[in-house]
Amino acid sequence: MENTLNKAHKHTVNVAVGIILRDTACFVTKRNETVHQGGKWEFPGGKVERDENVTDALARELREELGIDVIDSEPFMHIEHDYGDKHVTLHIHTVSSFTGEPRGCEGQQGAWVLLEDLQKLRFPDANKAIITKLEAQYL
Incomplete structure (x- = not known):
């Protein structure tokens, strides 16, 4: 019974995630050491x-974090x-069309x-x- 209660009260976070593709590479960023899962790379x-859909959230986040404007994205997984x-619930989209050059606008390290x-x-x-699905689909 206690596990059920804990699960029901656990915080759920909906996250829009972008796999920014260019040829056979993608742009990833490194999480700040002081945050949840700090020091690890991420998409x-x-x-x-609350007031936005996944596509709008992804466009907003990538503009804020990387300085790019998404032209087109599509659901990946x-x-x-x-x-x-x-x-966490990750809503992952591939982003193959965008303007600007991605860079860490919030001080985070980024790399192709x-x-x-x-x-x-x-x-x-x-x-x-x-990563497993990317390898299966693109390599």
């Missing part, structure tokens, strides 16, 4: 606000992941990484399924 994005202290080299970086557990 950029952020929380979906959906992941539910429980980190123990919080539950070949899809075949993503496994060499440390990602949060929730991102591992994304």
